[in-house]
Amino acid sequence: MxxxxxNWAGAHPLISERLTKEAAGFASAYGTSELDRSIEARFSDIFETDVAVFYVATGTAANSLALASLARPGGVTFAHSEAHVIEDELGAPDFFSGMRMIEVAGPLGKMDAESLKAQIARFPQDAVHHGRANSVTLTQATEQGTVYDLSEIQTLTQIARENGLGVHMDGARFANALVALGATPAEMTWKRGVDVLSFGGTKNGCWCAEAIVFFDPAKAREMPFIRKRAAQLFSKSRFISAQLAAYLDNDLWLDLARHANGMADRLRDGLAASNTARLAWGTQSNEVFAVIPRATAKLAEDMGAKFYEWPTPKDVAETIQKDESLIRLVTSFATTTEDVDRFLDILQQA
Ligand SMILES: Cc1ncc(COP(=O)(O)O)c(C=O)c1O
Structure with a gap:
């Protein structure tokens, strides 16, 4: 359970096998091997446009360096107040990009368009003391398990465009959002105005595979230097390519995300039907937020369930009582129906 x-899940066997296979023999280093080149071409096929792809080790590195590529001196970036770049990356995006991260409010982990406009207005281009608006970063799927629909993405990127700002998407759970929407990778990104994407593979079955994807390769000119200076240029880059080869083959990445989302659906259905627990809010990806009595949370933990108690977002604070916990449940490609059903049974027993 x-x-x-x-991140607690292991790697999918097909990905581990491919990594082992590529571990034999020799190939040129630093992203120049045949395998590296072929995976870069695969990304262009998948996104239906010529893209430039740069591997990094972690999602934090992907976000930080993607934002660094959009940055200008004195720039500020706008992100949802609960965004990973603000809450969970220890200032790495600020450090690598040299920009301040400015919080934008909005319910359920999504930036509200009016709040974004209001925040942008606070940072005009001549604001030498406060900083000038530079870019917007949105997380898809969001940290609260929700997913921006295509028109919501378009609305935010249009505001960015009207103000001359670049747009980054944190896609640590890109595949989960994509299958939730039933959209194509192109529709969810550059066709809706996204300039650069952090494409996450690690959470969805890879061992360690994160890529920064530029939809206009001309905008990636500085990236080789930004990445090397950040010590993120892999010499044995082909091992990342090997993982992504298996990940992208036969749409494995989409199948794994569908499975994870399906397990979350099962949890959501069970929680909605439960008389001891309830959903804190509706989510569309592989994250589920539930409100359960503290005693039940303790019982579930004692019986081996692993989950985190989650900080209560302001917009739902009033709905949670003192003797209740808000918990986050994340499913993955490795979650089983037995795990989900056992967890739901424990809640019922309580
Ligand atoms: C929304 C989001 N972005 C990025 C990351 C990447 O984090 P890490 O640097 O731990 O790979 C995570 C991981 O938890 C995440 O949830």
């Missing part, structure tokens, strides 16, 4: 994070 591992619901703490999709």
């Amino acid at each position: 591992f619901f703490a994070s999709d």
